[in-house]
Amino acid sequence: MISTKDQEDLFFLIANYLEQDISCMAIGGTAMMFEGYKNTTKDIDLVFENVTDRNKFIDAIKKLGYKERSLAGVYDEKRRKDMSKPVMYSRGEERFDLFVKNVFGFKIRISQEAVSQRRDFIGKKELIIYMPQKELIILLKAITGREKDFEDIETIIKMKQDVDWDKITNEAVKQRKSNEWILIDLEETMQKLKKITLIKEKYFENLYGAENKAR
Numbered sequence: 215m216i217s218t219k220d221q222e223d224l225f226f227l228i229a230n231y232l233e234q235d236i237s238c239m240a241i242g243g244t245a246m247m248f249e250g251y252k253n254t255t256k257d258i259d260l261v262f263e264n265v266t267d268r269n270k271f272i273d274a275i276k277k278l279g280y281k282e283r284s285l286a287g288v289y290d291e292k293r294r295k296d297m298s299k300p301v302m303y304s305r306g307e308e309r310f311d312l313f314v315k316n317v318f319g320f321k322i323r324i325s326q327e328a329v330s331q332r333r334d335f336i337g338k339k340e341l342i343i344y345m346p347q348k349e350l351i352i353l354l355k356a357i358t359g360r361e362k363d364f365e366d367i368e369t370i371i372k373m374k375q376d377v378d379w380d381k382i383t384n385e386a387v388k389q390r391k392s393n394e395w396i397l398i399d400l401e402e403t404m405q406k407l408k409k410i411t412l413i414k415e416k417y418f419e420n421l422y423g424a425e426n427k428a429r
Contacts, residue, residue, distance in 0.1 A: 215254040216308055218247050222335075224258075229337030231274035237342035238262045238271070239324055241317065241354050243366065245345045248333065251369055257309040259300075260343070261322045268314050272303065280305045288360065292395075293318055317354055319393030348374055349381045356403040357396055364406065371411050379417045387424040397425045 216224070221244065240248060243255030262268040280303040285294045288311075293299060296318045300311040316322055324344050335341040346354075348370055355363040371377060386400045401421050404413050 215256055216258070217254050221247055221255070221258065222333075225333075225335040225341055225343065226337055227278065228271070228274050229335045229339055229341040231277050232270060232337070232339035232341060233273065234270055235340040235342070236262070236267045236271055237324070237344070238267065239322055239329075239344045239346060241313075241322075241346060241351065242311070242358070242363075245351050246366060246370070248343075248345050249330065249348065249351075251373060252366070256307060257311055259311045259313070261313040261315070261317060263315065263324065265314050268301070268312050271312065272301070275303055275310060278305070280308075280310065283309075289358075293358070316392070318357060320354065320357060320389055320396065321392060347381075349378050350385070352377065353382050353385060353400065357393065357399045364403065367403065367407065368410060371407060375411070377411075379413060383417045383420045387420060390424055390428055394428075397421045397428075 239245075239261045240259065241261060242257065242259035243252060244258045244260070246252045247255055260271070262271065283302050283304045285299060285302055288302065288309075289299065298313065298316045298319055300313045300317075303310045303312070313322070322328075328346055328350060329344045330347045332342060332344045335343070352367050352370055355367050383400070386396050389396055401418065404418065404421075407413060
């Protein structure tokens with residue numbers, strides 16, 4: 215497991231091995247740690263704006279001993295077949311899941327309305343990491359389908375009662391064309407979350423209406 219300090223030290227170390235400045239967005243447990251929702255993670259999830267930046271990042275972590283590994287055992291078959299699946303690199307129990315532009319068909323935009331903060335790690339070059347708003351973290355965890363993702367969503371919900379479900383459901387509807395199962399995955403997650411928080415019926419109706427129109 216990687217602690218918050220371990221994660222920050224690792225990013226500073228990687229910045230010393232980069233051959234050019236790179237920016238990316240952290241998602242998953244990585245973003246949750248920066249936002250204070252959890253203290254440790256096993257996997258570091260990053261989304262890059264292009265393949266070149268991801269390859270430069272991979273060149274740096276390979277120098278630190280990380281090696282590419284199979285997605286089997288981490289993602290289900292549906293996600294392993296997806297064109298926008300990540301490449302995965304690990305060293306011991308530490309793991310990087312590295313995406314480009316989108317996460318299983320979900321398009322990532324690094325924009326002011328989607329970002330909550332940024333962190334700069336300066337070494338030989340600069341590594342800039344943006345953090346998404348909590349609604350995007352929840353939505354992405356609802357569609358990645360990995361072990362413990364639902365537990366992470368529960369953690370955010372319990373710590374932050376001001377979740378904007380309009381923002382979550384509207385973004386899911388917007389992304390339906392490029393991710394045909396996003397509404398189904400989100401609806402299943404929302405149904406499970408009703409045990410711990412109030413989610414108004416209008417948000418479910420938003421998903422049902424969009425799914426029916428898409429058929």
